Amino acid sequence: MQSADFLTITDLWIERGERVLCKELSFSVQSGEVIRILGENGAGKSSLLKALLGTVLIDEGSILYLGEDITADRSNLHKDTLYIGHSVGLKKALTVRENLALYCPDVSIEGYQPILEELGLAPFLDMPVNKLSQGQARRTALSRLWLTQKSLWILDEPFSALDDQACLLLEKKIEQHSLAGGVVLLTTHIPLSSIQPRELEFAV
């Protein structure tokens, strides 16, 4: 028996304000795929990611997750998804350690010391996020990719504010996730150097 697509998007129609962002958009995603959503500023890439998550309403169309229709109820998708959006989504008054404890309650931070060292976060664990640079805050948000186990990563501009070393580290992590059968949907305006995602042009 043929296994179901990881995601099947059919005839998606999204309007925001006065604009139609997409009409009858259909595509499917298989396990292990990395998909880069392409499009100019304002094309609707972030809106599409949010529509998949259910935080932007879709006007028409359907979304299947592993063969199950989740258009009306995304809870099964949410259980398996890690979303990191444009804003880093951290509690700014809390320290890096406190944020990680909040978002990754099941892990012992000490067990992840090597990756926190590699991400350059170890010296800042007890610093409030509002005292970090943008790149350090982005690294903190992205460390959840190492600290949690979710099959679907939805990453909106994950490379922004990162230096070359952190970009490479993130690309390597995305590649490992896909080799392990995970799925990554991402947007980025930054050229990628070591991974070649499937590209999905987003335009009306």
Ligand SMILES: Nc1ncnc2c1ncn2[C@@H]1O[C@H](COP(=O)(O)OP(=O)(O)OP(=O)(O)O)[C@@H](O)[C@H]1O
């Ligand atoms: N909260 C909102 N309410 C109404 N319209 C919005 C809202 N957020 C974004 N839009 C509109 O939706 C359209 C698509 O925006 P979106 O952020 O999805 O584009 P994008 O392709 O991700 O852009 P960028 O590359 O600049 O990040 C834009 O016309 C924008 O003005």
